[in-house]
Amino acid sequence: MERLYFDVAHLFAGSLVLMSFVLLYQDRMTGLINVFTMHAVVLSLSVGWQAYAQNAPHLYITAGIAVLFKAVIIPISLQNMIERMGIHREIEVVGGIGPTMLLGIALVALSLAVVLPATAAADPLAREDIAFALSVVLLGLLMMVTRRNAVSQIIGFMSLENGLILAATGAKGMPLVVEISVAFSVLIAFIVIGIFLFRIRERFDTVDVQELDRVRGSTK
Amino acid sequence: MAMILEIAAQGAQMGLVLALSPLLVGLTRKAKARLLRRRGPSLFQPYRDLLRLLRKETVLAENASWLFRSAPYLIFAATWVAAALIPTFATGLMFSWSGDLIAIAALLGSARFFLALAGMDVGTSFGGIGSSRETMFASFAEPATIMIVFTVSLIAGSTQLSEIAASTLSHYELRVSFGLALIALAIVAIAENGRIPVDNPATHLELTMVHEAMVLEYSGRHLAMIELASALKLLLYLSMIACIFAPWGMAPAGAGARALGLGALAYVAKMAVGGFLLAFFEISTAKMRVFRVPDFLGAALMLGLLGTLLLFVSRSL
Numbered sequence: 001m002e003r004l005y006f007d008v009a010h011l012f013a014g015s016l017v018l019m020s021f022v023l024l025y026q027d028r029m030t031g032l033i034n035v036f037t038m039h040a041v042v043l044s045l046s047v048g049w050q051a052y053a054q055n056a057p058h059l060y061i062t063a064g065i066a067v068l069f070k071a072v073i074i075p076i077s078l079q080n081m082i083e084r085m086g087i088h089r090e091i092e093v094v095g096g097i098g099p100t101m102l103l104g105i106a107l108v109a110l111s112l113a114v115v116l117p118a119t120a121a122a123d124p125l126a127r128e129d130i131a132f133a134l135s136v137v138l139l140g141l142l143m144m145v146t147r148r149n150a151v152s153q154i155i156g157f158m159s160l161e162n163g164l165i166l167a168a169t170g171a172k173g174m175p176l177v178v179e180i181s182v183a184f185s186v187l188i189a190f191i192v193i194g195i196f197l198f199r200i201r202e203r204f205d206t207v208d209v210q211e212l213d214r215v216r217g218s219t220k
Numbered sequence: 221m222a223m224i225l226e227i228a229a230q231g232a233q234m235g236l237v238l239a240l241s242p243l244l245v246g247l248t249r250k251a252k253a254r255l256l257r258r259r260g261p262s263l264f265q266p267y268r269d270l271l272r273l274l275r276k277e278t279v280l281a282e283n284a285s286w287l288f289r290s291a292p293y294l295i296f297a298a299t300w301v302a303a304a305l306i307p308t309f310a311t312g313l314m315f316s317w318s319g320d321l322i323a324i325a326a327l328l329g330s331a332r333f334f335l336a337l338a339g340m341d342v343g344t345s346f347g348g349i350g351s352s353r354e355t356m357f358a359s360f361a362e363p364a365t366i367m368i369v370f371t372v373s374l375i376a377g378s379t380q381l382s383e384i385a386a387s388t389l390s391h392y393e394l395r396v397s398f399g400l401a402l403i404a405l406a407i408v409a410i411a412e413n414g415r416i417p418v419d420n421p422a423t424h425l426e427l428t429m430v431h432e433a434m435v436l437e438y439s440g441r442h443l444a445m446i447e448l449a450s451a452l453k454l455l456l457y458l459s460m461i462a463c464i465f466a467p468w469g470m471a472p473a474g475a476g477a478r479a480l481g482l483g484a485l486a487y488v489a490k491m492a493v494g495g496f497l498l499a500f501f502e503i504s505t506a507k508m509r510v511f512r513v514p515d516f517l518g519a520a521l522m523l524g525l526l527g528t529l530l531l532f533v534s535r536s537l
Contacts, residue, residue, distance in 0.1 A: 010533075
């Protein structure tokens with residue numbers, strides 16, 4: 001039975017890493033948002049399983065929050081946002097998907113190499129969740145670095161935050177207050193970023209962050 | 221006596237794959253046509269095509285070398301040997317101990333090498349473009365194949381297909397790596413067989429074709445050999461997927477005639493399901509640009525790598 005708990009948790013956490021890679025692979029705005037929705041659904045499944053495996057009912061609330069905010073509210077508002085900005089058909093130029101993927105694999109390997117020896121004494125369920133959570137965080141960072149469009153950088157940030165939730169739920173005895181405050185701070189961050197996005201667009205007529213180089217006065 | 225029986229079982233397996241492969245091609249074509257609400261050719265049309273090609277005269281280009289003439293036989297032989305190494309209806313067949321997944325990859329690789337050489341031999345521009353594209357795809361597909369082999373053989377503890385099938389049968393558990401390897405192998409199979417998102421087997425459109433461009437100069441019995449080899453390759457990949465990921469119904473080593481018959485039935489059913497799924501996938505996607513294919517195959521490589529990495533996590537805990 002112990003084995004089954006571990007296998008299902010492994011399945012969900014592994015799928016979350018896989019979804020992060022699918023996010024890296026996407027180069028269309030609507031596809032990106034759809035995959036982000038799936039990312040959140042997988043996260044809430046994973047959290048729900050942790051709630052069942054750890055016998056911790058308050059985690060069900062975390063899973064519910066994840067579904068409500070990350071799989072419903074944020075994707076819908078992102079969709080509205082890109083439609084209002086008229087970039088919903090846009091295809092983003094990503095500098096070579098292949099190298100980015102390889103870099104992502106290297107990051108996953110790095111996080112496994114760091115976390116597994118460092119947490120040798122912990123519970124296997126928590127260890128594995130933390131290892132995968134670190135990979136999701138690093139992949140989210142990688143996405144923020146490699147994308148030029150501000151909207152896809154937001155999605156990278158949100159997926160990074162999903163990794164944080166995974167790590168928090170993997171550790172036993174995390175109080176509910178912490179998770180709720182993380183969820184709300186991300187929501188606030190999302191609103192702030194959204195406002196910034198419209199400000200950027202107003203000033204530069206684009207959300208391509210490379211255009212921001214003009215402000216710095218760099219001459220190319 | 222036991223030796224003779226073993227040889228007979230192995231021979232039956234080799235005959236079965238050879239006999240079934242055109243039928244699988246016919247089934248896929250028929251299913252595709254029916255799904256598009258067309259009637260489609262008969263299921264047995266590929267056999268008729270092959271017979272007609274065998275009867276026809278072979279036309280050779282003036283500057284074709286011996287390589288061009290012998291390549292079809294080499295390709296067919298290498299593919300058939302590779303197909304013979306895969307357990308289809310029974311594990312523990314005689315040949316399955318003489319070669320493993322890596323040997324199969326090597327045999328298919330040498331078949332592709334000869335095909336690419338033959339494509340360039342006559343010196344037409346189409347052959348050259350087909351060969352160059354095939355080589356480009358191969359350089360992405362081969363590492364992906366190797367990663368898949370690593371993942372699968374790390375799980376089963378062996379690269380022998382018979383042992384992999386036996387280990388899948390004996391303890392089936394939930395594994396992400398297994399799922400990742402399945403998706404990656406499906407992508408590699410689609411690319412290697414020139415099916416729709418990568419190459420369209422039904423057209424002769426010069427901008428997109430890969431496999432057809434290389435065999436454009438062949439005719440008569442040479443073309444029959446190449447067509448049969450590519451049908452065998454499709455069956456080989458489907459059997460490989462069935463053998464690794466769905467080995468149910470397969471007769472164990474040293475089983476009686478009843479288990480063998482049941483295994484053969486299960487095998488034919490699995491192939492029919494596989495052919496239908498392939499047809500369904502093909503009508504639901506569009507052909508991608510040639511320069512998008514490396515991304516597609518890169519995804520397979522990534523999945524294979526990720527599968528191996530995840531396996532290390534679950535192993536080390």
